[in-house]
Amino acid sequence: MTIDAADTIDEATILNGTDIVRIQNLSVSYLSGKRQVDVLKDVTLQLRRGHVLGLVGESGSGKSTLASALLGSLRSTSFVSNGSVHVAGQDVFALAPRALRRLRTAEVAMVPQNAGNALTPTMKIGEQIAEVLHHLKGNKAAQRARAEELLRLVRLPNPGPALDRYPHQFSGGQQQRIGIAMALAANPSLLVLDEPTTGLDVVTQAAILDLLMELQETMGMSMVMVSHDLGVIDKMCTDIALLRKGAVVESGMTRSVLAQPQHAYTRGLIDSVPRIDTPGIPPGMDQAAIDAGTVREGAVELYIRTPPTKAKPVLSVRDLTIDYRRKPVPGTGPTVQDVSFEVNAGEIVALVGESGSGKSTIANAIAGLQKSEGGQMSLTGSGDESANHLRGGGNLARTVSSRPKSLRQAVQLIFQNADTSLNPRHSVRTAIARPLKLFGVKGATVERALEEVELPASFAKRLPGQLSGGQRQRVGIARAIAAGPSLVLADEVVSALDVSVQSSILRLMDTLSRDKDIGFLFITHDLAVVRSIADRVVVLYLGRIVEDGTVEEIFSDTSHPYTRLLLDSVIELGDDHKAKAQAVRDEIPDAPPELGCPFASRCPIVRDVCRTVVPPTIQVSDTHNIECHADVSELRPSIPAL
Amino acid sequence: MVTFFAKRLGWSVFTVLLATVLVFSAIQSLPGDAATQLLGQNATPSAVATMRQQLGLDEPPVSRFFTWLGKALHGDFGNSLVGGGSVAGEVGSALVNTSLLAGITIVIGILLSLVLGLVAGLTRDRWPDISISTLALVGMSVPEFVVATVLVLLFSIYIPIFPAVVIAGQNASLSDLLPSVWLPAGALICVLAAYIIRMMRTSVIDVMDSEFVRTAILKGNSTSRVVFKHLLPSAMLPTLNVIAMNIAWLVGGVVVVESIFNYPGVGTLMIRSVQTRDLPTILLITVMSALTYVVCNLLADFAAFLLNPRLRYPRSSK
Numbered sequence: 033m034t035i036d037a038a039d040t041i042d043e044a045t046i047l048n049g050t051d052i053v054r055i056q057n058l059s060v061s062y063l064s065g066k067r068q069v070d071v072l073k074d075v076t077l078q079l080r081r082g083h084v085l086g087l088v089g090e091s092g093s094g095k096s097t098l099a100s101a102l103l104g105s106l107r108s109t110s111f112v113s114n115g116s117v118h119v120a121g122q123d124v125f126a127l128a129p130r131a132l133r134r135l136r137t138a139e140v141a142m143v144p145q146n147a148g149n150a151l152t153p154t155m156k157i158g159e160q161i162a163e164v165l166h167h168l169k170g171n172k173a174a175q176r177a178r179a180e181e182l183l184r185l186v187r188l189p190n191p192g193p194a195l196d197r198y199p200h201q202f203s204g205g206q207q208q209r210i211g212i213a214m215a216l217a218a219n220p221s222l223l224v225l226d227e228p229t230t231g232l233d234v235v236t237q238a239a240i241l242d243l244l245m246e247l248q249e250t251m252g253m254s255m256v257m258v259s260h261d262l263g264v265i266d267k268m269c270t271d272i273a274l275l276r277k278g279a280v281v282e283s284g285m286t287r288s289v290l291a292q293p294q295h296a297y298t299r300g301l302i303d304s305v306p307r308i309d310t311p312g313i314p315p316g317m318d319q320a321a322i323d324a325g326t327v328r329e330g331a332v333e334l335y336i337r338t339p340p341t342k343a344k345p346v347l348s349v350r351d352l353t354i355d356y357r358r359k360p361v362p363g364t365g366p367t368v369q370d371v372s373f374e375v376n377a378g379e380i381v382a383l384v385g386e387s388g389s390g391k392s393t394i395a396n397a398i399a400g401l402q403k404s405e406g407g408q409m410s411l412t413g414s415g416d417e418s419a420n421h422l423r424g425g426g427n428l429a430r431t432v433s434s435r436p437k438s439l440r441q442a443v444q445l446i447f448q449n450a451d452t453s454l455n456p457r458h459s460v461r462t463a464i465a466r467p468l469k470l471f472g473v474k475g476a477t478v479e480r481a482l483e484e485v486e487l488p489a490s491f492a493k494r495l496p497g498q499l500s501g502g503q504r505q506r507v508g509i510a511r512a513i514a515a516g517p518s519l520v521l522a523d524e525v526v527s528a529l530d531v532s533v534q535s536s537i538l539r540l541m542d543t544l545s546r547d548k549d550i551g552f553l554f555i556t557h558d559l560a561v562v563r564s565i566a567d568r569v570v571v572l573y574l575g576r577i578v579e580d581g582t583v584e585e586i587f588s589d590t591s592h593p594y595t596r597l598l599l600d601s602v603i604e605l606g607d608d609h610k611a612k613a614q615a616v617r618d619e620i621p622d623a624p625p626e627l628g629c630p631f632a633s634r635c636p637i638v639r640d641v642c643r644t645v646v647p648p649t650i651q652v653s654d655t656h657n658i659e660c661h662a663d664v665s666e667l668r669p670s671i672p673a674l
Numbered sequence: 675m676v677t678f679f680a681k682r683l684g685w686s687v688f689t690v691l692l693a694t695v696l697v698f699s700a701i702q703s704l705p706g707d708a709a710t711q712l713l714g715q716n717a718t719p720s721a722v723a724t725m726r727q728q729l730g731l732d733e734p735p736v737s738r739f740f741t742w743l744g745k746a747l748h749g750d751f752g753n754s755l756v757g758g759g760s761v762a763g764e765v766g767s768a769l770v771n772t773s774l775l776a777g778i779t780i781v782i783g784i785l786l787s788l789v790l791g792l793v794a795g796l797t798r799d800r801w802p803d804i805s806i807s808t809l810a811l812v813g814m815s816v817p818e819f820v821v822a823t824v825l826v827l828l829f830s831i832y833i834p835i836f837p838a839v840v841i842a843g844q845n846a847s848l849s850d851l852l853p854s855v856w857l858p859a860g861a862l863i864c865v866l867a868a869y870i871i872r873m874m875r876t877s878v879i880d881v882m883d884s885e886f887v888r889t890a891i892l893k894g895n896s897t898s899r900v901v902f903k904h905l906l907p908s909a910m911l912p913t914l915n916v917i918a919m920n921i922a923w924l925v926g927g928v929v930v931v932e933s934i935f936n937y938p939g940v941g942t943l944m945i946r947s948v949q950t951r952d953l954p955t956i957l958l959i960t961v962m963s964a965l966t967y968v969v970c971n972l973l974a975d976f977a978a979f980l981l982n983p984r985l986r987y988p989r990s991s992k
Contacts, residue, residue, distance in 0.1 A: 100892075103892050105888075105891070105892060133894045133895075133896070134894070135894075136892055136893065136894035137893070137894030138894075141892075141893070142889070142892050144885060144889055146885065149884065149885040149886060150885045150886050150888075150889040151886055151889075152886040152887075152889075152890060152903075152904045152908075153886065153908060153982075153983065153984065154904075154907035154908055154981065154982065154983060155903060155904065155907075163893070163895060163899065163903075164893050164894070166894075197987075198983040198984070198987060200983070200984050200987075201987060214893070218893075218894070
């Protein structure tokens with residue numbers, strides 16, 4: 033792919049078919065009042081047949097608009113103000129409706145970001161795939177056979193019966209596979225993928241990406257892939273284009289652009305991604321410097337957090353058991369079983385696992401939003417003399433409505449989506465003042481709370497809609513901190529944020545934990561973030577702890593096979609993606625087994641005893657425990673490759 | 675699923691019972707009863723007492739209610755206190771007439787409003803939507819008796835194609851009624867359609883914005899396929915309950931409209947019975963109204979069940 037903005041389109045080049053995509057000086061705008069706002073500004077890109085283009089950028093960069101423009105689709109209020117888009121030699125915005133439909137059925141198909149929302153809930157998936165099979169129109173049996181073949185191609189289990197099921201009967205990873213099968217059904221020459229794996233767990237993501245890569249190679253398809261994840265782009269794409277505020281700032285061959293970025297924005301983006309192999313929080317992006325075009329020289333300065341030296345527990349969880357089942361189901365065990373861990377004052381403990389691992393369930397139980405069936409949870413005095421609200425500690429077994437006020441004050445939550453957890457009609461002041469008033473916090477003001485999260489006092493007047501994503505999350509943190517808690521439960525607090533904002537929020541959590549001696553229970557599926565911020569890590573699988581230890585120990589060579597699977601599934605910038613082992617394809621079971629090790633059904637070094645006996649604890653060190661029947665020597669990566 | 679509908683059915687029976695209790699006590703608390711109404715203001719107290727005894731009104735209200743309930747469960751709804759005839763027969767013939775009116779209103783009204791709502795939603799903020807939405811708003815804000823009067827002015831006075839009032843009495847046959855059913859039906863449709871159109875429009879707009887409709891369009895489906903296969907089932911779901919509510923409302927709307935057009939239906943009968951404190955008739959009409967309401971809601975639940983696979987197949991384990 034080359035950028036030659038000065039060139040005009042040579043009709044012959046389009047017709048000879050070496051380029052599947054030609055975007056020439058494309059500007060897309062919408063009207064805000066009488067002012068014209070550009071979503072895309074003068075974008076010129078080409079993609080050769082058989083190549084894969086990655087579109088990278090942060091939220092608001094216009095990458096999704098550009099992707100849907102390839103299908104001739106824009107938001108109803110937007111319009112093409114300049115330039116053109118040619119796909120397979122056709123000017124998509126000049127096509128008549130009928131011809132545009134033909135383009136979408138034959139040449140270009142889209143894999144949506146969240147297949148769970150993109151599949152029609154009231155139609156069987158077989159029918160949804162079949163309606164794309166226009167060449168088999170009228171032949172029901174042939175359509176069915178082809179649909180089944182496509183589902184087999186994307187490795188959906190039991191493809192035959194699956195045709196007669198509805199979308200909600202599949203897991204997130206399976207829905208994404210169905211979405212891909214549906215896009216492939218048209219046998220398109222160009223596949224457009226909008227963040228195809230963003231909502232998925234690392235293991236599922238790795239499996240879906242491997243599948244896409246294989247399909248692309250065998251079918252010789254061209255692809256355009258939108259992502260905010262540089263690791264994913266690095267693995268999948270031959271070509272890359274970086275977008276910022278609607279304009280392409282840099283483009284070229286993926287490997288060379290990412291190895292030697294020329295633009296300050298590319299550099300900043302690469303630098304702000306946390307890595308699983310290096311500890312420390314990366315620097316935030318300096319937007320002003322990028323606007324000025326200054327490329328930072330020298331090595332990236334990472335901020336390394338120092339864990340608290342004294343162990344003063346604030347939260348102690350012993351043998352916690354939670355059961356969602358109304359009545360026992362044969363062969364399955366409780367949702368969460370025998371979970372024990374501690375959080376010390378000033379410490380950041382990460383609770384890690386795939387969706388369905390029970391990490392949010394445990395957090396809800398600690399917060400008192402979920403009843404527990406067994407075990408003890410207690411909040412011990414924070415040890416901080418100024419924290420006068422909690423002298424004797426408290427029992428967390430009761431749910432929130434029957435907890436004393438002081439205990440409710442001591443445990444606070446920060447949510448994943450600050451935009452939905454803040455009332456859109458309440459000002460920032462109302463949101464933060466509420467806990468201050470409710471708990472009668474003395475000497476605290478809304479302005480102080482805002483200052484602590486590095487927001488100007490003038491923000492108190494604003495409504496959540498007038499804030500950016502990062503600012504809203506800061507307000508969410510300010511609201512939690514304002515009550516003066518000794519324990520904060522932070523559920524995926526950075527996963528919805530752009531990487532450039534992510535590091536500043538992580539830095540804030542670090543500062544607050546040290547300055548206020550708050551213990552953080554940090555729930556996340558993002559291992560790179562864990563590496564950068566956590567002091568200790570608890571790895572969960574199906575509601576059971578499989579490994580726990582200090583952050584260094586968890587990322588060391590000796591790991592539980594499940595931790596190893598998670599680590600191996602992480603896709604990072606600069607990895608040798610081809611050499612990396614293929615991910616285990618099995619999906620996480622619906623319910624934990626009644627007996628033995630929860631991971632037995634997916635474990636590469638499983639033995640008979642694993643299916644019947646609860647694994648013993650291997651004490652690798654004072655702080656590092658692994659629950660496994662295997663010998664320690666088997667838990668190093670040189671032994672059976674996963 | 676069976677337990678779900680069994681539960682709903684139980685609640686329905688309870689609702690109907692509650693409605694009869696409420697109406698019974700409401701009539702009791704009104705001053706005067708059938709005896710005073712029948713004999714007029716100048717009746718002597720002893721005449722009233724004799725009349726009460728004849729009508730069985732001297733029993734305490736609670737025992738009268740249970741006597742009525744016991745007989746009603748066996749299908750005997752008693753005799754009219756005023757006319758003396760069987761209540762079931764009287765209400766039955768009125769009900770047939772009302773069913774004709776309601777049936778025409780429901781079939782035409784619902785089809786029309788679903789189509790108009792769909793068109794409005796699909797052409798959001800363009801002229802078809804703006805005209806439909808404005809008309810719906812007018813329909814909602816103007817009371818049915820005004821609509822009825824305007825319709826009479828237009829179609830029986832300026833352009834005399836329909837009769838203004840029904841001259842045929844209580845015993846009119848359906849064929850006698852057929853020419854005169856259209857104006858009252860029109861008045862009811864105007865009001866009924868307004869709510870359904872607005873609900874349908876909102877719900878179509880919501881679903882149009884959903885990712886699955888966008889995906890269906892990007893798959894290259896024809897517009898009609900997108901609308902009828904992908905959009906409509908989901909858009910219908912929230913509208914179903916509004917339809918059920920409006921059909922139930924129709925029972926009340928019928929009273930006013932029927933009396934304007936002197937249509938010999940349940941509404942007209944209801945007004946007359948209330949005037950004469952004819953308790954058995956009022957009670958039976960109440961039971962019928964409550965039943966209509968309950969059956970409509972049950973039907974709406976059942977339709978939702980058919981349209982929504984998430985209700986039919988709860989997420990099963992793999």
